[in-house]
Amino acid sequence: ELKVEQNPLFLSMQEGKNYTIYCDYSTTSDRLYWYRQDPGKSLESLFVLLSNGAVKQEGRLMASLDTKARLSTLHITAAVHDLSATYFCAVDISQGAQKLVFGQGTRLTINP
Amino acid sequence: SAVISQKPSRDICQRGTSLTIQCQVDSQVTMMFWYRQQPGQSLTLIATANQGSEATYESGFVIDKFPISRPNLTFSTLTVSNMSPEDSSIYLCSAGLPNSPLHFGNGTRLTVT
Numbered sequence: 001e002l003k004v005e006q007n008p009l010f011l012s013m014q015e016g017k018n019y020t021i022y023c024d025y026s027t028t029s030d031r032l033y034w035y036r037q038d039p040g041k042s043l044e045s046l047f048v049l050l051s052n053g054a055v056k057q058e059g060r061l062m063a064s065l066d067t068k069a070r071l072s073t074l075h076i077t078a079a080v081h082d083l084s085a086t087y088f089c090a091v092d093i094s095q096g097a098q099k100l101v102f103g104q105g106t107r108l109t110i111n112p
Numbered sequence: 113s114a115v116i117s118q119k120p121s122r123d124i125c126q127r128g129t130s131l132t133i134q135c136q137v138d139s140q141v142t143m144m145f146w147y148r149q150q151p152g153q154s155l156t157l158i159a160t161a162n163q164g165s166e167a168t169y170e171s172g173f174v175i176d177k178f179p180i181s182r183p184n185l186t187f188s189t190l191t192v193s194n195m196s197p198e199d200s201s202i203y204l205c206s207a208g209l210p211n212s213p214l215h216f217g218n219g220t221r222l223t224v225t
Contacts, residue, residue: 033213042204043155045113045213088154096210098143102155 002027004091006103014111016078021106023072023089030067031092033100034074036085043088047074079110114139118205118217125195125224132191133220135205140185143214146178147204155204161188195224 003026013019023032031050035043047056049065049072056063060083062075072089086107090100115138125131135144144161159180160168167180182188192199200223208214 031211042218043216045215048211048213050211090155090214098208098210098214099145099157099160100214101157104154 002091002093002101004089004101004103006087006089006106008106009104010107010109012109012111013076013079015080018078019076021074021076021087021089021108023074023103025070025072025089025091025101025103027070027091027093028067029070029091029093030065031096032065032072033090033092034063034072035088035090037088037105038085046087076108081110081112084108084110113213114141114207114215116205116207116215116217118220120220121218122221123223125222127196127224129195130191130193131195131222132189133203133205135188135190135207135217137186137207141207142185142209144182144188144205144207145214146180146188146190147206147216149202149204149219151202158190158203161190192222195222197224200224 005024007022034046036046037043047063052067054065060077065072086105088105089103117136119134146158147155149155157170158173161180161182163182179191202219202221204219205217206214
């Protein structure tokens with residue numbers, strides 16, 4: 001059975017600190033997506049990682065993909081309160097046809 | 113990027129009735145999917161909505177309970193049939209093109225009493 005596991009599931013951190021969210025998956029895939037969800041809202045696409053070694057950065061967020069280790073990371077640099085949200089990784093199990101299996105989500109709270 | 117309109121945004125329904133959720137995309141897309149999300153939980157794929165043919169359902173979901181239509185490349189519907197309180201959830205439509213971000217509608221929050 002395919003598993004997509006995020007760690008940690010809950011994260012409370014102070015503004016200005018750095019932290020990393022991990023996403024492990026149990027099947028062969030070279031496509032992984034990161035999404036953000038605010039309370040009561042839908043999902044917002046953050047990053048699309050389409051190959052081994054892919055690294056994408058947007059503002060204080062940076063995502064990477066290691067397909068050999070079946071691991072993706074979402075790194076937060078100098079966190080600010082506005083980044084408080086739930087973050088999901090999702091693995092494409094259909095070779096680009098976008099059939100996604102989601103992780104459990106990481107609920108991130110950034111305190112002033 | 114595709115803009116997805118989903119309606120209704122919420123509904124309260126009685127046990128045993130059915131509800132049809134509509135999903136409209138502002139551009140032609142290859143892929144359309146329906147997900148379910150319990151509050152505070154992750155997303156579970158219900159089915160792939162195939163244009164012009166029967167939907168492909170994931171394990172645990174069946175056509176009789178969740179009939180899906182996709183008459184063209186921009187529109188799909190999901191019906192939740194013979195509802196029970198266990199069907200209370202958020203239902204999300206998603207759409208996209210290969211190797212591009214999958215975009216999501218705002219969801220339909222369904223409560224079954």
